[in-house]
Amino acid sequence: MSLVGRHLRIERDGQTVLDDVSCRLGPGEVLGLLGPNGAGKSTLLSALAGELPLAAGGVTLDDAPLEAMPSAQQAMRRAVLPQKPGLRFALSVTEVIGMGAYPFPALAPDSVDALVADAAVRADVAGLLDRPYALLSGGEQQRVHLARVLVQAAAQPVAGQPRYLLWDEPTASQDPPHQHAVLALARRLAREQDAGVLIVLHDLNLAAQWCDRLILLADRKVVADGPPEAVLTPPILARTYGMAAHVLPHPLLAGRLQVWFDAEA
């Protein structure tokens, strides 16, 4: 039971963009994917999403090889939040969120409406439901897609079949309250629905505060994989980001860390 990538190598135009990367996303955990720009975070997410041809290695979803699983089945078990979804089309917010139910055509319209309403509240877009999607701000559009993915994750639950969620920089265009709300949502999905949530993040403090486990990528390889306190250490961070880092216990949240980079050093 997990979404697993084994010894993944991915090439683009003859260049290796991921080299012998292995990772595992289990049910009930929030996994943060960190690393400098160009480290291969989005590429790894795309590989787990089944979007990219693999030069080596393989991806399995609950022990079934991804390439042998039809898209329709994958969509019933794994939802992907893209970094920059399509931006301009004349659909209402309700219609965009409702697309999360497309992998479940057997759902009755009333159940879809209920799922959409619930997801809209969770993603804080309930006040936007009747608005045209194209007129929203970038951050609002991103939360609309988050709501769409929540519908896909909540529709027609099957006992013993966890859902996997892959979110590519969901906090990128969000203000601080919404950044925390998004990550709190991920934790709630993991705890209440036993979902496995993989989140690409840049903010190490958000990662330290909300993620159960972290994978740090640098230069196309995995540098560290483990709980925040094992990954966020000054030597690892300095080596990865090329900058001196200080890791301190969080003054208010017991057991959590905070990270500071030191440009002077």
Next chain:
Amino acid sequence: MRRADLRPTSAIAGLAVLLVVAMAVACASGAVAIPLTSLPMLLWGQPAPGDQLLRNVLVDVRIPRVLFSALAGAALAVTGAVMQALFRNPLAEPGLVGISAGGALGAVTAIVFTSGGFWLLAPAAFLGSLGATALAYALGRRAPGVAGLLLAGIAINTVAGSLIGLFTTLANDAQLRDLTFWNLGSLAGANWSLLAFLAPWTLVWTIWLARQWRLLNALLLGEREAQHLGFPLVTVRRKLIVAMALVVGPLVAATGGIGFIGLVVPHLIRLTLGANHRWLLPASMLAGALALTLADWLARIVIVPAELPIGLVTSLVGGPFFIWLLARGRRLA
């Protein structure tokens, strides 16, 4: 009914009523005027001996022609809407992208090099359309955006047009008469035996396309997003392209190139009902049928007893609309 469904369903019902009215008016008017009120009597009653001519005109000429315009309009509008979603490009349209020209090239090849006849034209036109659609899609993907697709369309139209021109020089007089018909399009070839094949064929594929509304909505988000919503991209793309060619090819074999219906109609529907294909496709179907019925009606009544080429009428309306779309700037549907 859900509140959000009320507006589009009533719009679709309204379009259906308008279509029936327009079809009745189009049946009644033309070189020989038939009073609208006598239509039911001519169709179902016992016409007076003097009315036999009217009845023949109505049943053998007008009705098949009006049905044919409605059918062609519905198919072209739906194909245009589907193509705009698949190509993710608001300017995709069978005429502009060169799919009609590909179909015409196939048909012209069949006219010049074989004994002709619709049963050879239709498959030849299908193959021509299929080749052009696949080529436009491949070229449009290499250079994304409006410009890439339009350039692909120009290239395909040029190649197909020059080959059609070349074959024209090889043609004899009888073939030439058939060929000129492609340039401007015509619904004058409508008759019951043509309809008997083309109507079920076109309707089946058009309705199949209209049922793909979830897939087309998902494609609005992007190809990756469509895949993550459970649509296997490679397969569905191939199916859509083949289905569009199955609709447009035989239609072009029977009508020649009728431009701009596939561009104008879906745009007007989107402006009023939005881009949700669940409503856009059936509404485009009805509005396309309505538009081409009216265009053909105009073409027949403006210079009685002669008639304008139908392609001329649709281009007169569609050309300026196209210019307006370009001037308005890039906007993804």
